[in-house]
Amino acid sequence: QVQLVESGGGLVQPGGSLRLSCAASGRLFNIYAMGWYRQAPGKQRELVARITTDGTTTYTDSVKGRFTISSDNIKNGVYLQMNSLKPEDTAVYYCNAWVPGFGDYWGQGTQVTVSS
Secondary structure (H helix, E strand, O other): OEEEEEEOOEEEOOOOOEEEEEEEEEOOOOOOEEEEEEEOOOOOOEEEEEEEOOOOEEEOHHHOOOEEEEOOOOOOEEEEEEOOOOHHHOEEEEEEEEEOOOEEEEOOOEEEEEOO
16 A cells, blocks of 8 residues: 655645645555646546656646656655646646556645636
């Protein structure tokens, strides 16, 4: 089992910044990738950014150049630096870990609201 706990969400004005953190615990030695997903009201959950154990990163097109995923050690957790936030970034953000042979693990989610 892998446990994930997110923090850092909140209310921010358009153009502002937030940094999300995800702390991982449990059986971490098999984690291959960690990432951030988001789900806005009435929409499907979508991948925002992902990082693998070799440091390869992936971003959805709408956040490229604005968001950065990072990790000191993927087995300890990941961060998401979000700059130049837009109202359309408003969503619940979920931390995800993928373990080969076991599948996906999810955090409880943290709300990000971008509004003036």
